[in-house]
Amino acid sequence: MDAVRIDLDYAGPYQPPSAPGIAYxxxxxxxxxxxxxxxxPGRLVVDGDWPAxxxxxxVGEYPTQWIGxxxxxxxxxxxLDCT
Ligand SMILES: [Zn+2]
Structure with missing residues (x-):
């Protein structure tokens, strides 16, 4: 039986999206x-006045919202950027 070769196409660390008015x-x-x-890895927090x-x-029970x-x-x- 031939060995199964796995090529991982690793995209590297996440790049936060840039958008108007958004600072991380x-x-x-x-x-x-x-x-x-x-x-x-690489996900960041959008700067702002958040409850946490x-x-x-x-608490992880807040709704998500699209901004920028x-x-x-x-x-x-x-x-937290959840895009
Ligand atoms: Zn959260």
């Missing part, structure tokens, strides 16, 4: 919400 906090995010949902100061402290001319989907509890 430079701090890396390790997980989201009280259930500690995994966050893809960090995604790690977000509909180019960035965020958690309204912490501002």
């Amino acid at each position: 906090r430079p701090q890396p995010v390790t997980y989201h919400g009280k259930l500690a949902e995994p966050v893809y 100061t960090r995604p790690e402290e977000c 001319d509909g180019q960035v989907l965020i958690c309204t509890g912490c501002g």
Whole structure:
């Protein structure tokens, strides 16, 4: 039996979308919400006045919302880019 060769087409770290009026906090995010949902490396928090100061402290039960001319989907509890 031939060995199965797997080529991983790894796209590299996530690049946050740039959109008008959107600025990201430079701090890396390790997980989201009280259930500690995994966050893809490179995802950042949109700068703003969110109920949770960090995604790690977000309850993770807030609705999402499109901002920046509909180019960035965020958690309204912490501002995490969920696009
Ligand atoms: Zn959140």
